[in-house]
Amino acid sequence: MLSTKEIKQRIRSITSIKQITRAMEMVAASRLKKVESRVLASRAYTERMQQVLSHLASSMPSEKSHPLFTKKEGGIPVIKIVLITADKGLCGAYNNNIIQKTLKFIKENTGKPIRLIHIGKKGNLYFSKGGYTIEKYFPENVEKFGYNQVKTLVSQLIDGYEAGEFGQLYLFFTKFNTMMQYSPTSVRLLPMGKDTFKSKVIAKGEYIFEPSAEQIIEHLFPKYIETQIYQCILESLTSEYAARRVAMISATENAGEMIDELTRSYNKARQETITKELLEIVSGAEALTQG
Amino acid sequence: MAKTFKLEIITPEKVVYDNTVQGVTAEGTEGSFGVLAGHAAMITELQTGILTLSDANNKTERFALDSGFMEILANNVIVLTDACTKEGEVDVEKATAEKASAEKALLKVGADVEKEKAKAALKRANTLLKLANK
Known part of the structure; x- marks a missing residue:
């Protein structure tokens, strides 16, 4: 049995832990709110962009299919993966889930050279051990990863793809569904098969293109990939904050429970010492009267 | 009353405009052009410039657009642009x-x-x- 002093000390330390987790929860909640409105706003843009691009792809003269849409002849086996994780832990299974999903994908593609591009410290940390090829790692915070950086990354990727450096590009991120639900997801960005677009074919060959379909694709396509990656970064960030918030809420709750329990045992221990002292006094007094 | 169609102006940050309008003029890469209800399906590139629309009540509104794209399909016009500023909100x-x-x-x-x-x-x-x- 712990002494009252020791119990008191533990209560104190757990109280301060509780304060910290509570503060972290609040920070995550406020960040979540900010980023959530951004993610919802940019979803509209991404969806519309996808719609326009799918109309464009489906009404293109098929013999003039753009190289970005179809697999290259000869099949270059190199696969590039862009993985978005968090910079920090303490957010439940968030990092682990997306890393496991990536690992599974890598296992399914053994034999093919895989190059990883990391946005987020945790993914980089994990894959820097175990002989994986890390092509690039962006050391800045995920939160500060701006649209301009996405733009640079995408233009490098597209140049590399067109030069035949790699054959496929995948993006691994965590999709934000609701406060309590986020799913690790992967999408193939390159080549973009026509199957990528789910919307039905309308107005085939009836579009007027200005200046020309090729030129529009030339400009619209990189933009589409940019928005896609940017959107996925936002989705991941939102999921991260939501996950951290939930993790911190349960940590705070657990700390509270622990404090309750410790307080109970503290009271018990205190009562015991009082009883013991009383007994000593009583028996002492009795000894006196008898004597 | 003149025929109307639906116009959406969307940036990565927000949906700037979503309403029915009577007409739109914008600056394409090939020069400025106008869109009225019943326009043929078209996808075009827009250059940085001013977009003018007249809404269902014939009120004119103007926006400064960044480069972007416009899709016209079955009386639905979608404008996708990097940034868009409404008249009167210019800093x-x-x-x-x-x-x-x-x-x-x-x-x-x-x-x-x-x-x-x-x-x-x-x-x-x-x-x-x-x-x-x-």
Whole structure:
């Protein structure tokens, strides 16, 4: 049995832990709110962009299919993966889930050279051990990863793809569904098969293109990939904050429970010492009267 | 009453406009053009410039657009652009400062990419100022 002093000390330390987790929860909640409105706003843009691009792809003269849409002849086996994780832990299974999903994908593609591009410290940390090829790692915070950086990354990727450096590009991120639900997801960005677009074919060959379909694709396509990656970064960030918030809420709750329990045992221990002292006094007094 | 159609102006940050309108004029890469209800299906590139629309009550609204795209399909017009500022919401001070810095960047000898960037920034700032001064 712990002494009252020791119990008191533990209560104190757990109280301060509780304060910290509570503060972290609040920070995550406020960040979540900010980023959530951004993610919802940019979803509209991404969806519309996808719609326009799918109309464009489906009404293109098929013999003039753009190289970005179809697999290259000869099949270059190199696969590039862009993985978005968090910079920090303490957010439940968030990092682990997306890393496991990536690992599974890598296992399914053994034999093919895989190059990883990391946005987020945790993914980089994990894959820097175990002989994986890390092509690039962006050391800045995920939160500060701006649209301009996405733009640079995408233009490098597209140049590399067109030069035949790699054959496929995948993006691994965590999709934000609701406060309590986020799913690790992967999408193939390159080549973009026509199957990528789910919307039905309308107005085939009836579009007027200005200046020309090729030129529009030339400009619209990189933009589409940019928005896609940017959107996925936002989705991941939102999921991260939501996950951290939930993790911190349960940590705070657990700390509270622990404090309750410790307080109970503290009271018990205190009562015991009082009883013991009383007994000593009583028996002492009795000894006196008898004597 | 004149025929109307649906117009959406969307940027990565927000849906700027979503309403029925009677007509739109915008600046495409091939020059400015107008859209009325019943326009043929079209996808076109837009350059930095001013978009003017007249809404269902024949009220005119103007927006400064960044480069982007417009899709017209079955009386639905979608404008996708990097940034869009409504008339009356232009930050003149900021636009003037941007114009000055872009002009400065243009004078410097630099890579072509830098020049292109500066040119685009200058055009953006000029469009904003034009919108502010009417």
